[in-house]
Every structure is written in structure tokens, then in C-alpha cells.
Amino acid sequence: MMTRESLLNWAMIAALLIVPLAAWSLDEPFIITLATKAAILALAGVGLNIALGLGGLISLGHAAFFGIGGYAMGILAAHAQNYEPLFNWPFLFEGSNQMPLIWLVAVVLSALAALVIGALSLRTSGVYFIMITLAFGQMLYYFAISWSAYGGEDGLSIWVRNEFPGLNTLDPIQFFAIAYVILCLALFFAARLAASPFGLALAAARQNEDRVEAVGLTPFKLRLAAFVISGAITGLAGALFADLNRFVSPTMLSWHTSGEIMIFVILGGVGRLYGPVAGAALYILLEHLLGGISDYWQIFLGVLLLLIVLFARGGLIGAIAGREKAHG
Amino acid sequence: MAEVVLRTENLCKSFGALKASSDVSLDLRAGEIHALIGPNGAGKSTLIKQIAGNFRPDSGRVELLGRDVTALDTVARARMGLGRTFQISALAMEYTVLQNAVLGALGGQGRVFRFFRNVMKDPALLAVARDALERVGLADAADRRTADLSHGQRRQLEVAVALTLKPKLFLMDEPMAGLGADGSHRLTGFLDGLRQEAPILLVEHDMDAVFALADRISVLVYGQIIATGTAAEIRANAEVRRAYLGEEDAA
Amino acid sequence: MTYILVLEQILNGLQLGVMLFLMAAGLTLVFGVMGLINLAHGSLYMVGAFAAAAVAGWTGSFLLALIASLAAAAAAGALMELVVIRRLYRRDHLDQVLATFALILIFSEGTRWLFGSFPLFLDVPAYLSGPVSLPGGIEYPLYRLTIILIGLAIAAGLFLLIAKTRIGIQIRAGEADREMIAALGVDISKLYTLVFALGAALAGLAGALVGAIQSVQVGMGEPVLILAFVVIVIGGIGSIKGALAGALLVGLTDTLGGVFLPQLFALFMEPASAASAGASLASMLIYILMAAILLVRPSGLYGGSA
Numbered sequence: 073m074m075t076r077e078s079l080l081n082w083a084m085i086a087a088l089l090i091v092p093l094a095a096w097s098l099d100e101p102f103i104i105t106l107a108t109k110a111a112i113l114a115l116a117g118v119g120l121n122i123a124l125g126l127g128g129l130i131s132l133g134h135a136a137f138f139g140i141g142g143y144a145m146g147i148l149a150a151h152a153q154n155y156e157p158l159f160n161w162p163f164l165f166e167g168s169n170q171m172p173l174i175w176l177v178a179v180v181l182s183a184l185a186a187l188v189i190g191a192l193s194l195r196t197s198g199v200y201f202i203m204i205t206l207a208f209g210q211m212l213y214y215f216a217i218s219w220s221a222y223g224g225e226d227g228l229s230i231w232v233r234n235e236f237p238g239l240n241t242l243d244p245i246q247f248f249a250i251a252y253v254i255l256c257l258a259l260f261f262a263a264r265l266a267a268s269p270f271g272l273a274l275a276a277a278r279q280n281e282d283r284v285e286a287v288g289l290t291p292f293k294l295r296l297a298a299f300v301i302s303g304a305i306t307g308l309a310g311a312l313f314a315d316l317n318r319f320v321s322p323t324m325l326s327w328h329t330s331g332e333i334m335i336f337v338i339l340g341g342v343g344r345l346y347g348p349v350a351g352a353a354l355y356i357l358l359e360h361l362l363g364g365i366s367d368y369w370q371i372f373l374g375v376l377l378l379l380i381v382l383f384a385r386g387g388l389i390g391a392i393a394g395r396e397k398a399h400g
Numbered sequence: 401m402a403e404v405v406l407r408t409e410n411l412c413k414s415f416g417a418l419k420a421s422s423d424v425s426l427d428l429r430a431g432e433i434h435a436l437i438g439p440n441g442a443g444k445s446t447l448i449k450q451i452a453g454n455f456r457p458d459s460g461r462v463e464l465l466g467r468d469v470t471a472l473d474t475v476a477r478a479r480m481g482l483g484r485t486f487q488i489s490a491l492a493m494e495y496t497v498l499q500n501a502v503l504g505a506l507g508g509q510g511r512v513f514r515f516f517r518n519v520m521k522d523p524a525l526l527a528v529a530r531d532a533l534e535r536v537g538l539a540d541a542a543d544r545r546t547a548d549l550s551h552g553q554r555r556q557l558e559v560a561v562a563l564t565l566k567p568k569l570f571l572m573d574e575p576m577a578g579l580g581a582d583g584s585h586r587l588t589g590f591l592d593g594l595r596q597e598a599p600i601l602l603v604e605h606d607m608d609a610v611f612a613l614a615d616r617i618s619v620l621v622y623g624q625i626i627a628t629g630t631a632a633e634i635r636a637n638a639e640v641r642r643a644y645l646g647e648e649d650a651a
Numbered sequence: 652m653t654y655i656l657v658l659e660q661i662l663n664g665l666q667l668g669v670m671l672f673l674m675a676a677g678l679t680l681v682f683g684v685m686g687l688i689n690l691a692h693g694s695l696y697m698v699g700a701f702a703a704a705a706v707a708g709w710t711g712s713f714l715l716a717l718i719a720s721l722a723a724a725a726a727a728g729a730l731m732e733l734v735v736i737r738r739l740y741r742r743d744h745l746d747q748v749l750a751t752f753a754l755i756l757i758f759s760e761g762t763r764w765l766f767g768s769f770p771l772f773l774d775v776p777a778y779l780s781g782p783v784s785l786p787g788g789i790e791y792p793l794y795r796l797t798i799i800l801i802g803l804a805i806a807a808g809l810f811l812l813i814a815k816t817r818i819g820i821q822i823r824a825g826e827a828d829r830e831m832i833a834a835l836g837v838d839i840s841k842l843y844t845l846v847f848a849l850g851a852a853l854a855g856l857a858g859a860l861v862g863a864i865q866s867v868q869v870g871m872g873e874p875v876l877i878l879a880f881v882v883i884v885i886g887g888i889g890s891i892k893g894a895l896a897g898a899l900l901v902g903l904t905d906t907l908g909g910v911f912l913p914q915l916f917a918l919f920m921e922p923a924s925a926a927s928a929g930a931s932l933a934s935m936l937i938y939i940l941m942a943a944i945l946l947v948r949p950s951g952l953y954g955g956s957a
Contacts (some may be wrong), residue, residue, distance in 0.1 A: 128743050157717045159523065192942050199688045199744055199888060203880040204945065210877045211938035218931045269519040275510045276503050279492040283500075286452075287507025287565060288478035297513065327877065331752045340750055368764045374756030381750045382738055 077393035081346040085259075088114075088353065089252060089380020095247045104244040105316070110356040111251040112312045117336035117348025118258045119305030124334070125343035127264055127298040128278030130202050132330050133189065133209030137303040139216065139325030140185050141178035141310025146228040146320035148174050155230055171236045171250070175311055183300050185212075190299035194292055209330055216322040225320025232249055234315055241315075242285065251312055257351070258305055265301070274298050335377060340388030350388045404466075405569045405599050411450055411460035420446035421457065424622045429567060433591065433600045435610045438620035444603050444619040447620065448573050451601070452484055453477045462543070466567060478507070483567025483598070485558040487574045493547040496556055497538055500546055501529035504564030534564040549609075552583045559587070571597050576606040576638065588612055611635075620642070655789055660910050661903065668797050668902025669802025673857035675886070675894040676809060677850020683889030684846050685740055690751040692854055692879070693872025694758035699855020700725040700862035700871060701762060704771040707808035712774040717859055725848040734848040737840065744934065755873075770866035775844070776842020793903045798860050805853065805864025806895055813891060820835055822846060879904075881941050896952055901937050908936040 088111060095103035116138055140190045151167025158165045193204045197337060232242045241247045247383040265271050268290045277284045277291040284291050314320040323329065332355070339354050340347030358376070362369035384391055406428040413421040420443040423472050423484045423591075429432045434538075437442055449455040449464055453474035461470045464480055469500045478484070503518060506512055507527035519525065536556040541549065549557065556574055562570060576584045591600060604610050610617060611631045617626040619645045629633060634640055677694050702723030736755060739747045775794045782790040808864065810884035813819035821837050858872065865871070882901050886893025913929025946954065 083707075103462070124745075130748060132748065132881035137640075188550050192945060195945060199682060200884060200950070202688060202744060203884050204746060204941070206877060206883050207884065210874075214934035215931055218927070218934045220927050222930050233641050236772055252805050264518075267518045267520065268508050268516055269512050269514045269522070269525075272499065272503055272519045274507060276492040276495065276500075279494055282486060282490040283492060284507075286478055286484045287504045287561065288475055288510065289507050289512055290475045290662060291740040292514070298540070327873070330756075334749065334752070342745070345407070355417045368760040370756045371760040371764070374760070377756070378735065378750055381753065382735070 075393070077344070077389060080389060080393050081349075083274050084346055084353070085256070087345070088255075088349065091251075092245060092248050101244045104248050106246065106356055106360060108248040108251050108316055109313075110336040110353045111248070111255045112309050112316060113336055113355065114349045114352035115251070115255045115258055115312065116306045116309035116333050117340070117352055118255070118262055118304050119307075119309060119339050121302075121343075121345075122262060122265065122293075122305065123299050123302035124337055125347070126271060126278070127295055127302075129275050129295060129299060129302075131193075131205040131302075131328060132202050132334070133193075133205030133207075134303070134306050134333050135325050135327060135329035136189065136209040136212045137182040137186055137306040137334065138293070138310035138313070138320070138329055139212060139320075140182045141312075142305035142314035142320035142324040143222065143228075143233070144178040144181050144218065144307070145174050145311040145314040146230065147222055148177060148369050149234055150222070150228055167219075169232070169234045171234045171241070171315070173232055174315075175308055177305045178311035179304045182310070183304040185307075186300045186303025187296070190296045190303070194295050195300065205328070206327055207334070209325065209327055213322050213325040213327070216325050223321070225322060227323070229319050231318070233318055244354060249315070251316075254308070254312065258308075259345065266345065268295070270294070317387055335373075339380065339387055340376070341389035342385075344387070344389050347387060347389055354388060402431055404429050405464070406451065406601065407463040408447075409461050409463070410446070411457045411462070413446055413455060413457050419623045421450065423624070424460070424620070424625055425616050426625060426628065428601045430599055431595060432615040433602055433613050435602045435604055435614035435617045436620060437604065437607070437610055437617060440631065442620045444620055445625040446623075447485065452482065452571060457596045459558075478565070479510070481565075481568030482571055483562035483565045483569070484564050484571045485555075485573060485575050487577065487603075489551075489554040489558055490503060491546050491554060491557060493545075494505060495546055496540040497527075497533065497546055497553075498529060500557055501542075501560055501564055502526065503534050503560035504532070505529045506553070506605070508565040509527065518521070527549050528564050528566075532560040533557075535563060536560040545617070551578045552580060555579055555583075555587070559590075564608050565600055569601065570594070571601050573603045574605060576604055576609050584609060655787070656910075658787065659791060660787055660907055662789075662791055662795065662799065664755070664903035664906035666799050666802075666897065666902070667906055668899040669799055670857045670861055671875070671878055671882050671902055672802060672895050672898035673727055673853045674815060674875055675882040675898050676806075676891060677853045678879055679821070679883050679886070679889055679891065679894045680846055681850050682883070685736075685843055687736065687739060688744055688751070689736070690748060690876065691754035691758060692850070693757050693866075693876030695724045695728055695731075695851040695854040696858035696870065696872035696875055697758065697762060697851075700773070700858035701771065702855065703859035703862060704773045704867045705766075706897045707773055708771075713774075713779070713863075716773065719855065720859030721856045724858070725852035727855075728851020729844055729848040731845050736766070736847060737843065748945050749796045759869050766869075768869065770868035773867055775863045794863065801856075801860065805856075809891060815879045818845070822835055825844070871894070877939070883951070885941055885944050885951055887951030890950040890951070890953040893951055893953030900911070900940070904940050905937050906932075908933040 088107060092104040092107035120131065120134045121352050148167045149169050152169045155166065158167045189205065189208045193208065196204060209304055222228050233247065236250060237239060239246045273284060273289050274294045277294050279293050310324060336348045336351035336355055338351065340349065340351030358373060359369065362372050380387060404427045406540065409425050411421045411424040414483060418449060424447055428431060448452065450457050457470065461468055462532060464477060469477055469480065481573040487617060502525050505544050506519065509525065513643045527638065530539065533542055536559050538553065538556050538560055541553060546557065546599060579587060582604055591613055594600065602614065614631060616628060617631060617634045619640050627640050642648060674692065674696060681687055681689055688851060699720035703716035703720040706719035707713060731754065735750060739750055779797055780795045781793055783793040783796060794804060813822060820840055878901060882897035885900060886897030912933040913926045916925035916929040927952055
């Protein structure tokens with residue numbers, strides 16, 4: 073039987089496909105780009121949601137992984153376009169403009185960063201964890217600003233979008249297809265993860281740490297693994313986002329970005345698998361609609377977020393689908 | 401004499417000026433139920449936490465299955481076969497009853513870093529979980545949300561999760577608390593049979609249960625064990641009557 | 652590299668440190684007493700700076716500007732507490748993070764709407780500008796020295812307030828046990844509003860004082876907020892003493908690292924790459940310090956078990 077929530081999930085995923093297809097047939101590339109942006113931001117949210125929704129880890133530093141993914145794209149592509157080798161040893165590597173390789177590098181680097189940041193931050197909990205993830209994110213932000221070799225504060229532009237074998241990535245609808253397929257794969261993976269032995273233990277550690285220890289499992293290891301997976305997915309989203317804009321800058325690493333990724337998760341409904349999809353789509357919609365009315369549209373976003381937090385914990389999906397078992 | 405499964409030697413633990421454990425030595429042998437009783441504030445919880453691995457003693461040692469585990473944490477001790485139930489139910493409240501039991505079975509099996517298979521369709525884990533629920537009489541409640549259970553049912557589930565670990569010994573902190581006469585009677589019967597499977601260190605306030613079940617009883621007062629013996633010996637012990645039972649009668 | 656330069660930089664580090672203390676004190680009090688993490692504390696810093704810049708613009712008086720910064724930030728803080736924050740005490744940290752992040756958006760965009768995107772300037776008054784000679788032959792800006800003294804005086808006052816006064820006793824009691832303090836007949840919601848407004852006023856004052864050195868602009872509170880978080884993590888949440896120690900440590904590390912690391916690197920690298928590598932490392936120094944302290948003491952220098 074299909075619950076209201078899963079019906080809504082399918083509807084959202086379908087809408088995210090149909091809108092850009094319709095825009096394509098009407099020759100409205102801007103709308104396709106908006107949909108691509110929504111899909112990529114949703115992907116970043118899906119990553120955060122594994123730590124936040126499933127693991128209960130309130131990370132305010134996920135911009136670090138988003139930005140690392142972005143810089144992985146920027147640096148590889150910049151070296152490739154300028155024909156300057158990235159390194160000569162142990163083998164010659166000239167950078168790359170091939171998306172699959174860029175994604176791999178983005179995922180590996182952001183996973184490594186998440187491993188280090190997580191190993192340090194997860195020694196603490198509660199407010200400390202929030203502040204420390206925030207601080208480490210900010211550390212990378214300042215590092216990027218001072219790193220003049222790759223543009224420093226001004227960021228790094230690339231001239232041509234990177235390539236994917238067999239596709240023309242400069243065609244908005246084809247690039248959208250890439251982002252959309254990756255988002256669907258990530259959602260599928262997140263769903264499997266939530267139902268897996270690991271997911272069961274991770275979400276149990278969020279609910280009752282003593283219980284998990286008493287059955288002989290170590291919450292720290294579970295959380296660290298979740299943090300790494302979460303960071304890797306958000307890093308992949310960062311690489312795609314930078315490719316979408318053909319630009320990466322320290323802004324991707326700033327804590328506002330961390331806050332925004334968290335907003336995608338919350339607007340949709342925390343702990344809900346498809347929450348980030350709803351949240352990111354709503355965010356893009358608001359940015360586009362309200363941004364057209366007022367330059368100060370983020371006031372409205374702030375008020376909306378405040379109202380949701382104070383009065384509607386379930387977020388958008390919660391409001392439509394009602395209170396439902398969020399896990400398991 | 402039966403094999404000693406758990407032994408504490410001269411455990412001392414202070415919080416500032418308060419001596420919560422002073423020179424506590426006790427053991428738990430195969431096949432027995434050893435009850436630990438004492439008035440509120442006697443240091444039972446502190447002792448339990450040192451045995452389970454939450455607290456490190458200031459001095460003294462804890463031995464599990466003949467091995468010194470004083471330096472090991474709760475997780476390592478659980479893996480060695482220490483099955484614990486908590487005074488205040490420690491369960492994943494959003495989960496169903498079955499999910500909590502499967503969590504226990506998963507812990508017992510130890511292969512948690514699997515990311516794709518559906519854990520609730522794993523026949524081996526489900527068998528262990530359902531068996532444990534069956535034994536404590538919660539089979540019918542398997543699909544209910546744990547948060548919706550009655551207090552007594554949560555106590556039963558605590559025991560069931562401990563069972564899924566197939567432990568070498570049980571450490572039970574007030575399993576009867578809040579059960580009511582009927583439930584407490586049923587659990588007493590169950591624990592009676594369980595001791596053959598693995599010995600039980602039982603902290604309990606329900607004196608009827610304690611005197612009905614325990615092979616041996618230790619009395620903890622102000623952090624010290626003032627007496628250890630059979631139910632009859634404890635009943636007859638003048639110091640215990642003065643320090644503890646008398647106090648209860650007066651209350 | 653002369654010792655005068657070193658002393659000067661130490662004073663700069665102290666100046667940053669005491670400003671961070673004014674921020675961190677409010678944050679850590681609010682966390683210690685109410686158990687609340689407030690991301691919008693940086694907005695109160697910004698409110699103080701804008702209020703000071705506006706009043707200085709109208710009246711030309713720096714003293715009035717400082718009073719305005721205290722009053723405006725305290726009022727904004729009290730309003731924030733009454734309308735939003737008090738609904739969050741019983742909520743989990745995620746709700747607190749989100750709601751106070753929402754407040755940042757509202758405050759920042761609201762300020763941009765009122766004052767525009769261009770930075771305002773708050774001038775150091777004539778009687779505080781210019782250098783002053785210190786013993787040892789150091790010429791140091793009088794204004795910065797004044798900031799250090801104001802900061803230290805407030806720190807001393809805060810310690811007295813908490814150690815000696817009735818309010819302080821209530822604050823300490825509130826940290827220990829909320830129910831007890833309610834049983835003592837203290838109006839707890841009034842106390843909370845008061846503590847929050849006090850923390851806000853300190854942040855606002857810091858914003859005004861720093862605003863006269865830097866520019867007054869939207870978003871100015873956020874870098875300071877994050878530094879204040881680092882301070883609190885290092886010092887231990889809830890501890891005023893820890894906030895002071897952490898603030899001075901962070902202030903000195905950041906300032907001295909920024910100046911001396913590039914010089915240190917220049918000893919064994921080419922000047923250009925030494926400057927950039929030194930600057931990069933300096934920008935991360937306080938976070939490395941934080942990580943190191945975390946490894947040794949996960950709950951900070953003066954933290955209990957948090």
C-alpha cells in the first residue's frame with residue numbers, strides 16, 4: 073500500500089523531471105537551470121540528512137564538504153584548461169575535464185576531510201559538536217580566501233563545462249539529466265542505508281546511546297562512518313554545483329552555505345528521506361519568486377523558517393503528508 | 401564450587417567527599433542469581449556502572465570470565481557477554497518492539513557495517529529477535545511502537561534485548577520496578593529459569609522477588625557490603641536488620 | 652623584529668581578546684543558564700554597531716553612541732528573547748540552531764533594508780585618537796588601549812556581578828538547578844530575559860567599539876560570532892573564566908600568528924611563497940589550537956562534563 077508520504081515523494085520526483093522537460097520543449101533554458109540547481113542542492117541535502125536526520129548529528133560545517141567538492145572541480149579543470157600539470161610525481165597528472173574523474177576526486181577528498189573533521193568533532197556532543205563543525209568549516213573558508221594560487225577571495229572560473237562521455241554537457245537538459253540521475257541514485261542509496269543494519273544501529277544511537285553500547289556497538293564508529301558518507305555525498309553535490317556555475321569561490325565554504333543546506337533539509341521535513349528534495353525545490357522557488365519581488369527576500373525566508381521551526385516541525389512533507397513514522 | 405563469572409575486588413569510587421563504593425568485593429557464579437540490595441543512595445547504581453564499564457573505579461578491579469576488564473569500556477564488556485538491563489528503560493523509542501530486538505541481535509552478531517541489505521528482512525537476526533520476544537511474552541506486541549508500550553512492557557523488552565545477545569551473564573538493574581504484582585510475579589518465574597542459561601546479578605527493590613529468587617544476597621549500605629549470604633542468613637543478620645530492613649519497616 | 656613590535660602585537664592581541672570576551676561572555680552565560688545556543692548573537696553585535704554609527708551621525712557624540720549601542724542591543728536582545736528565544740528553551744539544539752539562523756537572516760536583511768549595503772563609518776573621537784606613549788618607549792593608539800581597559804573593566808565587573816550580587820547568585824543557581832531557583836521564588840522568565848539582554852548589551856558594545864576601528868556593515872557580526880564559538884569551545888561552555896582565558900588565547904594566537912608566521916616562514920622560504928603560506932597557516936591557527944585543546948580536554952579548559 074502506498075502511504076501519502078510515499079505518494080508525495082513520487083510526485084515530487086516526477087515533478088522535478090516533468091518541469092524541466094516541459095521547459096525544454098518550450099525552449100526555456102533558464103527554468104531547466106533552476107531545476108538543475110534544485111536537484112544539485114537537494115543532493116547536498118540528501119548528504120547532510122544522513123548525518124542529521126538519521127544520525128542526529130547537527131553539523132553546521134557541511135559547507136566544508138560542499139566547497140571541497142567545488143574546489144576539486146575547479147582545480148582539476150583549471151589545470152586541464154591551462155595545460156599546467158597538477159603534479160609531476162609519482163606520475164604526470166595534468167588535471168581533468170572529465171566529470172567522472174572529477175566526481176571521484178571530489179568524493180574521495182570530501183570523505184577524507186569528513187573523516188578528519190568527524191574524528192575530532194565526534195569526541196564531543198551537543199552544542200560543542202555544532203560549534204566545532206562550524207569552526208572547522210570556517211577554517212577551510214579562511215584557508216580558501218588566503219590560498220591565492222587558486223583565486224583566493226575572488227574564486228576560480230573555468231571557461232567550459234566539464235565533459236561527460238557521450239553527452240553534451242553544455243546543453244542544459246543533458247546536464248540536468250546528469251544531476252537528476254545522480255540525485256535519484258543518492259536517494260536510492262539513502263533509502264537502502266536507512267533500512268540497512270548500519271542504518272538501524274545509527275538511528276538507534278541517536279535515540280538512545282546507552283542501548284547501542286549495551287548491545288556491544290560503538291556509537292562513535294557508527295557516527296563517524298555516517299559523517300564520512302554524508303560528507304562524501306555533499307562533496308559530490310559541490311562538484312556538480314561548481315560545474316553548473318562554472319565557478320567556485322570561498323562562498324561555497326562559508327557557514328551561510330552550511331546553514332542553507334540545513335534549511336533544505338528542514339524546509340522539507342527533518343529525517344524524511346525526500347525532505348531535501350522538497351526543501352531545495354521550495355528554496356529555489358522562493359528565491360526565484362520572492363527574489364523577483366524584493367531584494368530583501370531572505371527576510372521572508374527567515375520568517376518562514378522561524379514559523380516552521382516554532383510551529384510546524386514536520387516541514388513541508390509533514391504539513392502535507394501528516395505525522396508519520398520518520399524512520400525505519 | 402561453581403565457576404566464578406564475575407568478580408569485583410576492592411572497588412573504591414568517590415565523588416568528592418562522598419564514598420560511593422568502598423572496598424566492594426563480590427562475585428557471581430555460574431547458575432546462580434546473586435541479588436544486590438540496599439537502601440536508596442547506598443551506591444548500587446555506582447557499583448553497577450563500574451561493573452558495566454561506565455565508571456572507572458578509583459581503585460580495585462573488575463574481572464569478567466576470568467579476565468581483568470577494569471580498563472575496558474561498556475562496549476567491550478558487552479561484547480564479552482555482559483547482558484544489561486537498565487533501571488530506566490534505555491530503548492530506541494521511535495522503533496517498533498521488533499526493531500529494538502533486532503538491534504540487540506545485530507549487536508550480538510556484530511556485523512553492523514553493512515549498508516545495503518534490509519536488516520528487517522534478515523532471517524537470522526529476525527529469528528533471534530522473535531525468539532527473545534516470544535520468551536518474555538512480547539511476541540504479540542512486535543509491531544508496536546516502543547514509545548507506545550506500557551511501562552511494564554518496556555521492562556520486558558529490556559530483558560528481551562538482553563536475551564538477544566545470548567550473554568554469559570546478566571546485569572539487571574531493577575527489572576521489576578513499576579511492574580505491578582502480576583507482572584512482577586511472571587518475571588520472577590522467568591528469571592528463575594533463566595539462571596540456568598546465564599547467572600544474574602540482580603539489583604532489586606522488590607523484596608518478595610529477591611527472597612524468592614536469590615541464591616545469595618549482598619547488602620550494600622553507604623557504599624559498603626555489610627553482609628553476603630543466603631536469604632535465610634540475610635534475614636537473620638542483625639546488622640542488616642538494623643541498617644536496612646528495620647529502616648524499611650519503619651518507613 | 653624588535654621587542655617593541657612584539658609588545659605592540661601583544662597589545663593588539665589583547666584588544667582582540669577582550670572584544671571576543673564581550674561576545675563570548677553573553678553566549679556562554681546564555682548557554683550556561685538557559686541551555687541555549689544562539690547563532691544570532693552576532694546580529695546583536697551588528698545592531699550595537701549600527702545604533703552607535705547612527706547616533707554618532709546625529710549627535711556627534713561618541714559617548715552617546717556607545718550608550719546607544721548598549722541600549723539598542725539590550726532592547727533588541729530583550730525583544731528577541733520575549734518573541735522567539737523563550738519558545739526555544741525546551742526545544743532541542745537543532746531547533747535552536749535553525750530558529751536563531753532564521754533570526755540572522757531577518758536581522759541582516761532588515762538592517763540592509765534600513766541602512767543599505769554600503770558600510771557606515773564610526774569615527775574615533777578626537778580625545779581618543781592619536782598615539783599614547785607607554786613605558787618602554789612604545790607608541791600605541793590611545794583608542795585601542797581604551798578598548799583593552801574597557802574590556803578588562805567589564806570583565807572584572809562581570810566577575811563581581813556573578814560572585815557577589817543577588818542576580819549573580821540567581822544566575823549561578825539557575826546554572827545548577829532550574830527547579831531550585833524557581834522554588835526560591837525567583838521569577839525565572841524575568842531572570843532569563845535579563846541575562847539575555849545583558850549578554851546582548853555586551854555584544855552590542857563590542858560591536859560599537861570595534862566598529863570605530865573597522866567599518867560598520869551588515870554581516871560584520873558573523874566572523875566574530877564564530878571566533879567567539881572557538882573561544883567558548885576552548886574555554887569550556889558556561890564558564891565566564893573559561894571565556895576570558897579562551898578569548899585572550901584566541902586573540903593573541905590569531906594576532907601574533909598573522910604577523911609572525913609569514914616572517915617565520917621567510918627564514919627558510921622565498922619571500923613570496925612565505926607570505927602566502929604563512930598567511931594561509933595563520934588563518935587556520937586558532938582552529939588548529941582548538942583541535943589540539945579538544946584532543947586533550949574535550950570539554951574545554953574550564954568545562955565540566957558537557
